[in-house]
Amino acid sequence: MAAFVASSAGPGLRLAARFALRELRGGLSGFAIFIACIAIGVAAIASVGATTRAITEGLAAEGGVILGGDVSFSLAQRELTDAERAFLTAAGTLSEIAGLRAMARTADDNSAMIDIKAVDGAYPLVGEMRLEAGGTLADALAERNGRFGIAVDPLLLARLDLAAGDTVSIGRAEFRISDAIAAEPDRVAPASISAPG
Structure with missing residues (x-):
């Protein structure tokens, strides 16, 4: 039985060697693909690694500005209770923001769906809210002649x-x-209006 295995393996190896030699006649051009x-593949793996590292380093350096603070809590359909507010205030400075969707209308009856963000006096905790004219947010939101001011996304100004x-x-x-909003520290999605809280 051993002699049968050896004799059957011989032609198979010779055939494989013949195919390999035939493929090598053209040189290494067959290996180009x-x-x-x-x-x-190596370039793709390297680019994924570099992109991941850049995102991680960016979040580490600018995470507070992107979030607007160290920690963010969100509540729906209710305000903070006194106990919740006391707990958060004991841990650090607290800024409360209220948001809602609404319809904005102009005097000539143009309208657009907007996101409103009402902020308090401590906003922003991290980063800087910049307006295109260069004033302060408190001054922009102040009441004048019976109307409160608002800071608006430039896209909304153009649309309306x-x-x-x-x-x-x-x-x-x-x-x-x-004024128009030039830079907003906690802006993850486009916001249309900042209003006094």
């Missing part, structure tokens, strides 16, 4: 063909557009 695939000084209605209230 194989080498290109390996190069593309408005400018600083114009008036916009939200619900039954009218607000004066004080």
Whole structure:
């Protein structure tokens, strides 16, 4: 039985060797696609690693600005209780923000769906809220001539063909557009309006 295995293996190896030699006659050109695939794979792995490292380093350096603080809590349909507020205030500085969706209307009856963010005096805890005209947020939101001011996303100004000084209605209230938002520290998704809290 051993002699049968040895004799049957001989022609198989000779055939394989003959195919290998025939493939090598053309030189290493047949390996070009194989080498290109390996190069593309190595480049893809390296780029994924570099991208992951850049995202991780960016979040470590700018995480507080992106979040607007060290920690963020979200409640729906209710305010903080006194016990919750006392607990959070004991841990550090607290800034409360309220948000809602509404419809903004202009005097010539143009309208747009907007996100409103009402902020308190401590906002922002981390980073800087910059307005295009360079004033402070407190000054932009202050009440003048019976109307509170609002800081507005420039995209909303362009959509409704408005400018600083114009008036916009939200619900039954009218607000004066004080300025456009140039940079917002905790802006993850586009916000349209910052209003006094």
